Amino acid sequence: MTAAAALEDRTADITAPDPSRTVIRAYVYVLDPTPAQVEALRSHCGAQRFAYNWALSQVKANLDQRTAERSYGVPDAELTPSMSWSAYRLRKFWNTVKNDVAVAPETGKVWWPENSKEAYSSGIANCAAALSNWSDARSGKRKGSMGFPRFRSKRAVLSCRFTTGSFGLVTDGGDRRHVQLPRIGAIRTCESTRKLARKTIAGTARIRSATVSYRRGRWQVSFSVETTLPARALPPTATCASAVADGGVDGSVVGVDVGVKHLAVLSTGEMIDNPKHTRKHAKVLRRLQRRASRQIGPDRLTGQEPSQRWLRTQDQIRAVHTRTADARRDHLHKLTTRLVRDVGTVVVEDLNVTGMTRSGGAYKRGLNRALRDAALAEIRRQLTYKTEWTGTRLHVADRWYPSSKTCSNCQVVKAKLPLNVRVFTCDSCGFRADRDHNAALNLAALAAVVDGGASSASCGRDVKDARQKPTIRPAIRRADGIAAGTPHSGERGRGNPAAHAECTKQHSG
Structure with missing residues (x-):
């Protein structure tokens, strides 16, 4: 398989779609409920949990019964009939027994009518989905x-x-501060719903479901909205020549090399620093966790209840984690949004972040922590769906493509490039550049391989070939007779610890 075919095959399913199609977006609003509404929200959440546990108990009891009968030697034809796991069957069974199971044990009162039927239906549907998975x-x-x-x-x-019933935005009289939920009524929001209201009134958006949840000490509602993507004229794609000329690329194509030292290095030369959000809050978090260790916490073995001071400290710890996560999420959204709006084609690497942080012991603990804090996989995830929204092309380079080791000027691959070497120097042509910028230039040049149909000598073997037994290739020699290293030969194949460490070193910088 040629380099162009390999990259085109990997990007066929994520290239820019038809800009006129519809997508599903989430609109999240923080709620400001009254005390009575808080009790109603908690009741509905408890009802969904009850229905989920009830459905799971029925299926589990049926499976356990059939397993026990098999252990007794009962023939398969005489086993207890298996129970259907579909949401429709479970919901139908629930309607026949809800008056018997949803009863207060103290008073004998049937309590299920106090909540919307959607609470029970969604709980049963969640259980059916979990069993199906x-x-x-x-x-x-x-x-x-x-x-x-x-x-x-x-x-x-x-x-x-909630998927059916009276839910959505309250728009009567120009109201932009309330949402409607079944059986609960209108709940005030902490922010305006004007943006979504304009789309629903214009008919360009339709609310399909609403999910209310309690997170980070606040109630919030998330609307799943079906909206139409606006058409966008894509700028022309840069050629391979413009990608390497003068150390930059055309503004319509950008290669993005992510890492730890710099969160992202663009092929245009821009380097986006890594904010290191976890390190900023590490001192406060360490102090709170040490305080909690000296306080009386819960103990399930002895039944000991936590002290109020321990509970307050846990709230403070959760607040620190919330601020850290919010700051990280905000920074990543601003970065990815700017990328998809300013360019027509974005090229990134297919990094195995989970594999990069899976092992290493104590000597690699700091690097693993830094990789998780950088959230490199989140950048790829956001770029994937945001490029679909804006019509921008997204190309994902092969996981085994040596972007950091390849010279962006002459396309010669170095044999080794340790992580501590931050400046790339080509042994063949003498080209010097920051290793991350050099990798970003190589990624940007790959866009021309797919969009322009050209071939590139810098492209390594495809994934299947890279996982085969490594082969030894002769060193590439230029006119001056200097050995310039060997091409990428798949030495980082699966099952090789040394190769895995080399892969981690190459992509973490």
Whole structure:
């Protein structure tokens, strides 16, 4: 497979879609409920949790019964009939027994009518989805491992979803400060809903569902909105020649090399510093956690209840984590939004961040912490959906493409480039540049391979070839007879610890 075909195959599913299609967006508003509304919100969240646990208990009891019968030697034809896991069947079963299970044990009063039916339907639907994911993971239809669903505790995150009924924005009389939820009524918001209201009134957006949750000490509602993407004329794509000329690229194509020292280095030469949000709040967090260790916390073995001071300290710790996460999220959103608005094509690397932080021991603990704080995978995730919204092209370079080791001037690949070497120096042509900027230039040049149909000598082997047994290639020699290193030969294949460490070093900088 040629370099152009390999990259085009990997980017076929994420290139810019038709700008006239519709997408699903989330609009989140912080709520300012009254005390009575807070109780109603908690009741609905508890109702959803109750329905989830009830549905899971029914399915689990059926599975356990069939397993026990098999252990007794009962033939399969005589086993207890299996129970359907579909949301429709579980919801139908719930309607037949809800008057018997949703009863207060002290008074015998049926309490399910106090909440909207959507609370129970969404809980049952969530259970059906969890069971389906577990089943698909066991059969291989779903990637990754998925354990059997667990019962939800009262201490879990409070959440309730509404898909039918009277929910949405309150727009009567020009009101832009209230949202409507079933059985709860109009709840005031802490911010204006004008932006979404204009779209719903104009008919360019439709609210499909509403999810209310309690996070970071605040109630919030998230509307799932179906909206139409506006058309956008894409700027012309840069050529491979313009990508390497004068150390910069055309403004319509930008290669982005992410790392720890600099959060992102663009092929235009711009270097975006890593704010290191965790380090900024580490001193305060360390002080609060030491204080909590000296206070009386909960103990499940002895049944000891936590002290009020311990609870207040935990609230302060959660507040620090919230500020850190919000600052990180805000910075990443501003960065990715600027990228997709200013350029027509963005080229990034396919980094295995999970594998980069999976092992290493104590000597690599600091690097792992820095990689998690940088949230490199979040940058890729945001770019993926934001490029679809704006019509910008997104190309993802091959995971094994040696962008840092390749000279952006002559396309010769260095044999080794340690992480502590921050300046790239080509042994063949003498080209010198910051290693991250050099990698970004190589990424930008890859866009011309797909969009322009040209071939590039800098492109390594495709993923399948890189995972095969490494082969030894002769060193590339120029006219002056200087050995300039070997091409990328897939030495970082799977199952090789040394190769994994080399991959981590290359992409973390």
